[in-house]
Amino acid sequence: MDYEVVIGLEVHTQLRTESKLFSPAPVSYGEEPNHSVHPVCLALPGVLPVLNGQAVELAIRAALATHCEIHPYSVFARKNYFYPDLPKGYQISQYEEPLATGGWIDIELGEGLTKRVRLTRIHMEEDAGKSIHDSEITGGHATHVDLNRAGIPLLEIVSEPDLRSPAEAAAYLRTLRSILRYVDVTDADMEKGHFRCDANISLREPGTSEFGTRTELKNLNSFRFVEEALHAEIDRQGELLDDGVAVQQATMAFDASSQRTRVLRLKEDADDYRYFPDPDLIPLQIDLADIDRVRDELPELPEDRRARFREQYALSDDEAVQLTASRASAEFFEAAVVTQGSAKPIAKWMLRDLAQVLGQLEIGIEDVVLTPDQFAALVGLVEEGRVTPKSARELLPELVERGGDPTALASERGLEAVTDSGVLEGVVDQVIADHPEDVERYRAGEGKVLNFLMGQVMRRTEGKADPGAVRDLLSRRLS
Template sequence: MSKASCNQDWEAVIGLEVHNQLATDSKLFCGCSVAYGSEPNHHTCPVCLALPGSLPVLNRRAVENAIRAALATHCTVNERSVFARKNYFYPDLPKGYQISQFEEPLATGGWVEIPTDGESGEGEARRIRLTRIHMEEDAGKSIHDAADVTRVDLNRTGVPLIEIVSEPDLRSPEEAGAYLRALREILRYVEVSDADLEKGQFRCDANVSVRRRGESELGTRTELKNLNSFRFVEDAVRAEIERQIEVIEEGGEIRQATLRYDPDRGRIHVMRLKEDAHDYRYFPDPDLIPLAIEAEAVRAARESLPELPEDKRARFQSEYGLSAYDAGQLTASRGLADFFEAAARAHGAPKSVANWVQRDVLAALKEREVELEATAITPEALSMLVKMVDDGRVTARNARPLVAVLVETGGDPEALVQERGLEAVSDTGLLESVADEVIAANPKAVDGFRGGDPKVLNFLMGQVMKKTQGKADPGQVRELLARKLGG
């Protein structure tokens, strides 16, 4: 933890505004594709170019996804919400206003749970309250790659977004990061968004203030704009907290301002001060009648939601007897949770499967920097491999590298074990002769054991395992040696 966020005297107060792209094929108010990475202005039409006379028509799937996102974060979906115009001039805002929601947003209230302690995680989760979720359209892109000209690409103009506004409930950069990870996980779980950070589908502004511990009044806040990775958010918030504390401790005053974080230099830049704040002149968009969402539609949406991460975590604990930490790890993504459950069901002993998933599958994924869904391993294959271990047909030591093989190329564990000659040695006669060989070759060790040093047994076991290429069952070997040495 940084010196600022664990400062004895100071407390940080952080609220986040997340802009999340809703998963759709077409834009929020026109039929242009939302495809990413095309040449400039290849996905534009009279509506998103703001040609004179064009009019917006709302995308049904965007509304449905926004409702799902609201329900998944426990918000109340408002029966009536109103699209409003946010007026300002910028080259990538072709209408001169952004269609957003202001006085009457899509949804209000709600919360997101974050673990109170990211690592050990045995404590209970903490609820970060949400103020609101509203729908809006994205702006286009200004390309500043030349000194004498700015180029404008409107492919992104009109891409559907929800803005998720939290209450100022977060108290540290780490909590801010945890909140964002939890929120992203929920949005991906309920399939309203890919929330791909690389593609700018999940972006964040942070409102930051500090106050002396014990004070209830909020300090003057600043707003950090356009933070597009979890690490930037944490770094930027940390830098801003430190800056604010320093300013106040030196007798200065925090001025309300919009800031930008330069991740390369780790520096905060002022974009504009409060005095120059925009007067957005919001008013209801006369081109769009209010959005009516019937209770029945909300009910249907609620029913169609998959189990949420927090519910899944609770269930994994009660149903499979897992710890909060294990349940948290196994529900980190919907794909992983589904994989674990399918493997556990096929196998029958969830705890044993959980170990394999957490230890071996996650390690293999991490090593390869891939998502589970992109690999070849199936829950059935994992379950079968674990079963072979349980049955003593392959040792755990020899089975573990096979998890990586399954991740890499898939395949049938039975065949893999055979191909590689990894079947466990269960032939007692063979084991006995190996044991005799080892005892004969290591008289010193044998003496040591008989002299009362039990650690020597491990050495002898290691020798047996080595000679059998790990294919012997360690328990069986230990028993055999102990018997032969007359223990």
């Protein structure tokens, strides 16, 4: 039987701060165990939490970017459970009164279709530490506990069960990640675990409005993983239901090698987290004026910028989507356009040639030394015929890595186009004189011979002649 799939996602993303959510311990990655800890991270007797203001600022920004309602009064609560990497025996989170509720994001489903996915809530919480089970490190009989990660600020973003397929879930995650990176809330580096996802999934017969029993898939850390895990769980639940077996509420794990999900543990009534307001922290109060300030400072969101790019710069859908994929790329583009004035060639050079160089160097646009001004100048030289596209492509890798004035560099490398008409005419005349048979064939109507003659001219000018000018000159001389 074909069931309707119902998916809701909980995303945990790491807020971009220097210090932890409730302590001045540095936020680090890849350090040796317990090298980035403070008495607060170790839950030593007598320590107290103090909230990181920047984390609040970033959380407000994320809530505004996803159209949530921000509550002027929210409460930090303790979620009590025992686990070796949870040093206090509770996690400070928000429960009954979260920072923000009720937002949405639009996701693109291809072929111009978009879908609005509702958000339930956004709240701040602290990360736990890391348990290391790898027996090569632990010797097999033990688990090691590293608290470097304990206390790192996380934003939890919970969606409504609005997603109807693994592909929609993946599109939601991509869009959400792009928005959060746009507003500089998070690096959302998936490999570093900055953007983690749990999925709630259930099946129901099409046409019914009640939800089926759901399971929770934990720790899906890549987009591909999310899709694969959801497919596997849909298959598992579908088979159970086909056999008339009830799905049990459970926490599941996905094994990529077998492409199967398995039960980690059944949800029990014993999961009693005994939430209560943290008495070490007074409720968080956010001024409306602060919300307004953050809203004013909010950068243009990807969806808005995409629409504007199409309109203002007459770009194709595809160009607009690609250029706005990251805030850095969109800003580089616009800065270059301001200098050069002509959007279309800038877009083409960015999406084709610059993208290729970045791919080869394995860097992002935020890492290039080349400024948008310099890039625009290079595209300008090509447009004016002062540097050939081929020469420009030769210069680009060096400019990307070191920056510099493209005009000066072209001159230094002798890559300026041959624009001196006297010089060019001399070369053209020489080529005509050296290839009398080809000239005859052209004059007899074999038009494509012109390309051969052009190639000769280009070779003798070492590619520095403007191909347009050469074609014009040859045509005139041979007519």
